[in-house]
Amino acid sequence: MDRGPLRKTAKLADVARLARVSTATVSRALTQPDKVKAATAARIREAVQALGYVAHGAARALASRRTHTIGAVIPTLDNAIFANTAHALQKTLDDAGYTLLLASHEFDAGVEARVTRALIERGVDGLVLHGTTHHPSVFQMIGMHQIPYVLTWALDAAGRHPCVGFDNRAAAVRITRYLLDLGHREFAMISGVTSGNERSAERLEGVRQALAARGIALDPGRVVEKPYTLSAGREGLREVMRESPRPTAVVCGNDVLAIGALAECHAQGLAVPRDVSVTGFDDLEMAAVVTPALTTVQFPTADLGTFAGQHLLARLAGRLVEARTELPVELVVRASTAPPSR
């Protein structure tokens, strides 16, 4: 590949000189080509090519007060769920000429405030935040800088913030009622860590609520909180199955935990769903693939990113948009999960 006599990085003025026009014209040719005569534009294109010119983003941002950048703060990249959503978000933004700036806080509110500040400092035009509870300084900064934003995953009950998310609690109620209706009475839950995680907390609470409505309590030993990993799922199952009477229905906080739990069932020689029914919230559409015998609530997490992106883009374009979007979830019954008759 010929890389020519290129040496130092060229700037706008160099292009202008070579194309025999002013910097203003080059700038226009680059950002609003239709405002420039075709012949001029062509000459400029050539010069850009010849010099291997790449615009200086910072200078551009400084002068135009626009970065064409959207920031997203996610709990962690280490979890496919969020990476998934981020992926869809990026695609949506990319198609509109925006770049996604991704930051994670590892479930630490302090870190979240810090990275949010860093994103604002970098001049993001918009912000995507996960969940509805945030450090007050976060909203303060957003307010001061007048940055368009949207909250995802959860729904802002008070209606104070634009959001697109799921009603996790309702989903939990739904799957629990389904199990109750089949005749299950002995429940256990392998929940995600609820502290600092509304999503996990709401799912657990939804299960509790649905059970309470039928007069069933979830005793302490029947709820274990685990990080969203496979091995934690195995561990969780081991723990709840020590209870007596043994649970006939185990609800898992998400599909990763559910798959781990299934693996442990196999290891222990427990047949699913004959001996025990395992169900879960399917964030990744993994569970169903691993076994057809798993009833789940499906969350369209990719849509989350897509919708959040669209919402933000619309606002940046000055269009009016719904401030609250609730995405539908789906209860997927794969096989009979009735309790063993005794």
Add this chain to the structure above:
Amino acid sequence: MDRGPLRKTAKLADVARLARVSTATVSRALTQPDKVKAATAARIREAVQALGYVAHGAARALASRRTHTIGAVIPTLDNAIFANTAHALQKTLDDAGYTLLLASHEFDAGVEARVTRALIERGVDGLVLHGTTHHPSVFQMIGMHQIPYVLTWALDAAGRHPCVGFDNRAAAVRITRYLLDLGHREFAMISGVTSGNERSAERLEGVRQALAARGIALDPGRVVEKPYTLSAGREGLREVMRESPRPTAVVCGNDVLAIGALAECHAQGLAVPRDVSVTGFDDLEMAAVVTPALTTVQFPTADLGTFAGQHLLARLAGRLVEARTELPVELVVRASTAPPSR
């Protein structure tokens, strides 16, 4: 939360005025606190607080010619493997005060060149690229802008580029020899998509090479290429098991495919490893958790991000560093995977 009479976004000059110092002093106080008298620094801190001042990154970058930003171009965020590495990379950079800018190209070389350009345009101080084969314009841009970079996952054989990665082919040879030594003669491979993916290609080639060394060929019907998804793994197993004689050893391109393949084995009533041995390359450390009967080659993918980050930080600090780092992989034998005796 009191947000005071804050209205418009403050700038450095506002802070300077309030603190009764010059803008130069404020700038110093913010970036090199030790160059400023303690009392002055305190006054400035107060002013910053009071005004809710957030630095303007673009202006800062323009003036200082530094963004404290590292760009990483990964194939896709939709795959936990890369998200994993990105996560480790981010942590490493974060600790050093750098922010990671993540972009993905969805396995399209053209897109890769485009997003790399976008990152350079945004002024990244360094660049992390996946794999060793890239569009020539990518290296041209990097060269022109003198941007420190590092290639990951694979190793640059020619030694032209700084890299940190695995020897995928050697790993493939290793696991294949292991199976050969146990007595397997009927092989099949559920490979990742090799086109545009060196990693997949090298794994497949390694298997082929090891088999050829013992006079065994991998017939077309015994190799299927699939995307790294669970359902593709199931499909892949179905396809290769149609061969006759039926394979006794199925090597999977990664752990996601392996888990999918295992699920299909269960569905078909095939016992693992009694009827068929499934092995794979464990990018995510998932396979082993799902079943203890799975022999794998473990790739420390998180280390990849950590090392790549450290390499780049060292270069940015002007320190000399190895241009080539090969990370060790590990063959993990979980259970006997000898072929069924006939």
Add this chain to the structure above:
DNA sequence: TTGTAAGCGTTATCAC
């Protein structure tokens, strides 16, 4: 230790 002032590379507002 602090202040003055000259850039950094674009964009945007005017004229022409």
Add this chain to the structure above:
DNA sequence: GTGATAACGCTTACAA
């Protein structure tokens, strides 16, 4: 359509 030129907000010699 195109060209001067003044911002944009900060850093950094150089002076004091």
